[in-house]
Amino acid sequence: MTARHHRLTEPLTPHRLLSLALGQSSMPDDGGRIALMPWRLRREAFGRSTPRGPHGQGRRPQHPLSGAVSSPLTVADVMTRDVVSVSTATPVSEIANVLAGKRISAVPVIGADGRLLGIVSEGDLIRRAEIGTERRRPWWRKVLTDVEAEAADYVRTHGRKAQHVMRPQVVTATEAMTLADAADIMEKRRLKRMPVVRGSHLVGIVSRSDLVKAVARHQAAVFADPPTDDAILRDLMDRVKAVTPSHPLINISVHRGNVDIAGVVDSAAEREAILVAAENTPGIRSIQDRLVLRPRSVS
Template identity: 35%
Template structure:
């Protein structure tokens, strides 16, 4: 799955000359955490986000009061930049220009990693330098709901096919079970053998649950196949 498959193409944006108040209102009423800032030619100039509006004098959250200790620990440039962020009246004054962008062909997995690493909530999608869409954390979650394939009908898969699928799902994992510890009966996967931790137990269960045709997963950890389990 790529950015083009899930991106929002109805783009709500800001212009650099838009007032901060109007941009904030647009974000609130549209339910967005940020807006791309685009000029008349369609070029992306920056992003204005909730983070850019956290410290504002209008709501008493400014931090650039001229205390002596701030002047000691911060540079004049840093103090001046923060002052503009807190008092600027136009989007161009408060927007972030260090922007992360992706192309339409960017894999969704890479976008999720960008969100995590850069601690951001949305990225503009560019084509030839112009914004053609936006992918947000909400978009990723929506894709999970609307695009996840349904579990195939279990009758399409034999127990042996399911067992091979479970073994393949575990293959190469450091927590994988030996083949003799995986038994499938009527679509129900029975997992046996020693397990070191609850995390390994959960990983084995999830690996089995995601194999097509599996009806249920039953764990008998700490036992060998054929050993009666306690009620």
């Protein structure tokens, strides 16, 4: 269920700030009074842990939410297994037809034994003599340019087979690699796809579109029993501590899955991060936003 939230405005008086610092609940009781939160919840809200005894005694026990926590997705969960590939002898014109016809941006080059030898991408085919896009250098640069590099460039622009245009240095992934690691590599290397290998043999390919499809297929975890208010509070407080250093000034209360968040933050982005953390906390039904921006001194 998607959490609903709305913003409530309230004057930020000195009394109000003191109430937040003391951990007072911002939800009035039936008599209109502001009730103090139990000390245990206030201590958790301020991030104070119970002193540990020998072997971790006295440590606050963890209470996982109902339902099993899913393990991180791996490349094997999303990769394309039926990979279009070519051999070293495949003509360049045929590779171009495959890329255009199947609307893919690259094809792996494999040997007769299934080993990955290289990859040919769209970028490897944009400088070609057939379409007049090969690099043209003035005669004086040809004299100063390394002869070996000049010869290799000629092979790439005029070669007729995959072995002439492929890149042998390929960034690869493994089936056990997490999607987080795969996304880091593709982002840092500016890659659109990575061949997936088992040893040196090609077993699949993972692309940015595969990660987008994983987002589209994602569904929130289904819980056998709704989380308790205490479990929701602990979970949300952990999330808030992870996104903002202002968590000691944030007061959170939970009642039947309805969350009230009050406190002071330094920026609108920080406030938005706290609300997003609440929206991603399982079990929350609605969110009351009482967060205010810290006044900035004017010199």
